[in-house]
Amino acid sequence: MKTRPRLVVISGPVGSGKSTLARRLVSRYGAFDIRTQDLMRAHAVAYDKELPLERRALQEYGEQLDIDTGGGWVAEGVAKLLDQRDEPIDGHGLIVVDSVRAHHQVERLREAYGARVTHIHLNAPESVLGERYAERGDASGLVELDSYTEVAQNKTESAVGQLESEADITIDTQRNLPGDVETRAAAALGLYASRTDKLVDVLIGAQYGSEGKGNIAFYLAPEYDVLVRVGGPNAGHKVPLPTPYTHRLLPSGSRANLAACIVIGPGATLSLEVLMREIAESGVEVDRLSIDPQCMIIENADLDAEAQLVGKIGSTGKGGGAAAARRIMGRHYDEASETPVRLARDVQELVPYVRPTGEILDDAFARGHRVLLEGTQGTGLSLYHGSYPHVTSRDTTTAGTLAEAGIGIHRVRRVIIVARTYPIRVKNPDEGTSGPMSQELSWEEIARRSGIPEEELVKQEKGSVSNNQRRVAEFDWQMLRRASEINGATDVALTFTDYLDIGNRDARRYEQLSPKTIDFIEEVERVAGVPVSLLGTRFDIRSVIDRRQW
Structure with a gap:
């Protein structure tokens, strides 16, 4: 019998620290990381489409998928990966979805997994996001755009901040170190033992x-x-x-x-x-x-x-x-x-x-x-x-x-x-x-x-x-x-x-x-x-x- 997964859905603008949080949850709590970039590539391969490893191409392909599926492609991709997974989910049964970019993506996940979804939204001032984007170089594995300003011109990216109002927890990553972000996320997910447990x-x-x-x-x-x-x-x-x-x-x-x-x-x-x-x-x-x-x-x-x-x-x-x-x-x-x-x-x-x-x-x-x-x-x-x-x-x-x-x-x-x-x-x-x-x-x-x-x-x-x-x-x-x-x-x-x-x-x-x-x-x-x-x-x-x- 497979473990019923708990989904940690992370949203936030480019450079807010989403992948850093995902990696820490994987390393510390044995979470299974699902990247929406990978879901897009799998979808493209299934339909014999070419998807260059470029920031702009991914933005545009994601927007088209949202239109075609009503945002359901993320939930469908997650379900498919979990069905294909033979090994039990380690640790606390956590599935990290890194990341969602639109309201209807989150809604389709909540419809599929209900109360087992915890939505964490990360943010930071635009000036900080710009500095981080400039420093990342080719670390993302993508061909990046010239500046964060150009990234933010994308319609979906420019609206991602609106997800803050519907998230279960929001964290400003300028005012929190990565360890602080992890700690706050873990507390929100109930990963710490009750202080009344005498063990x-x-x-x-x-x-x-x-x-x-x-x-x-x-x-x-x-x-x-x-x-x-x-x-x-x-x-x-x-x-x-x-x-x-x-x-x-x-x-x-x-x-x-x-x-x-x-x-x-x-x-x-x-x-x-x-x-x-x-x-x-x-x-x-x-x-x-x-x-x-x-x-x-x-x-x-x-x-x-x-x-x-x-x-x-x-x-x-x-x-x-x-x-x-x-x-x-x-x-x-x-x-x-x-x-x-x-x-x-x-x-x-x-x-x-x-x-x-x-x-x-x-x-x-x-x-x-x-x-x-x-x-x-x-x-x-x-x-x-x-x-x-x-x-x-x-x-x-x-x-x-x-x-x-x-x-x-x-x-x-x-x-x-x-x-x-x-x-x-x-x-x-x-x-x-x-x-x-x-x-x-x-x-x-x-x-x-x-x-x-x-x-x-x-x-x-x-x-x-x-x-x-x-x-x-x-x-x-x-x-x-x-x-x-x-x-x-x-x-x-x-x-x-x-x-x-x-x-x-x-x-x-x-x-x-x-x-x-x-x-x-x-x-x-x-x-x-x-x-x-x-x-x-x-x-x-x-x-x-x-x-x-x-």
Whole structure:
């Protein structure tokens, strides 16, 4: 069954920007462009008539067609092309008719397609039209007349301004840039999503990172059309593939939902080496991944600048913080600088992937597509809300993550904060500390409480990126309450429930968890003020108990 088309009928004098608007609607929204010039040529060929590629000849032929068909030749030509088209109409089902020049042409189209016709009229002062016409040269592919004045002497052309009064929307292209014209046209066509459509779910770490966000994101990913990640290569999210894999820049659901678009937002910092390797290892096709042109590139100088932080505050030393600082100071860029700021748009290897995140998300929202935004690290590592200076170089909360992705708060449906039963911080390999934790414990004690062998805990509790041994502590109830409040949590995903009781690894349903685990979950719900909707029992593809009501 063919899609019922929506016709965008563009009118206006020569030089008003009709073809520019048509091209932008084709490029941005996948519209199918029908040029009335082509309809004229097809008509001439059908009747064995010669139609020179000249402005004057086209004007005269169009006028004769209007007389012969009562202006119906445009509607007839459009109908014929659509009947011949086997492929479905892409995007929003838009057919752009570029352009109409007379009242009866529009009327015949409205008679054929009714309310599915939107008539957009473009105009500009005659002096501006004259300047544009003089500058176009042979760009139109036609033999042009000597001046705009000569063009306007044509009877139909001189009357085209009268279409303004009957158009659905009129735009003065002298006072609007091409992007403004496109935006106003798209709004008139209803191509933007309603601002009441809440289509984004956000996944945020509630503690110091390593809460198991990768496992939860991997589980949820099949429900979404778009997967978005920000942050940098200092955050590793391990996912339960047959051979476990750690994502450092791509969304954790990239291989759990091969149909989803994947996006790296403008606030991300990128290691080219890590990114290109991850793209290759994950088998990501060029047309599936979009990297915002504003993403910051980490350079070797950034790695050198962070080397001292590894021992001082337990940093992973992957250069994200130094790159972020250069991005700020790079606004005062001096040509003599040894390390100029490079964004994704400046890197040749990334050119095939570079697409503005805003456009990708606008299209997704307009289609009602669901978006999963994956935060990195944890609330306790936020530059602003963590225990400074033992923090990361960015704000890791919901607000910061939304800002880095370029998503407005009005789009958010759910905020899932991920908390593990015993929070961890990476152990500093040197004498310094990686930051405070409430009531630090030993892995020996966790082994005694849970029944998990200590050697197993010590082996698996190493940083995904640093590979350093992790420190562990009692569950921090004050942190949970603060994380729930500051992130606007609607749900908690509680992970590592097997650390409460090894028997939880065998649980497939909520009631199969140990009684002390169920008591713990109920307390988490009281303190966080929101339900524990997802439970992680172990690291496995079937490790999540789903209690969601959404």
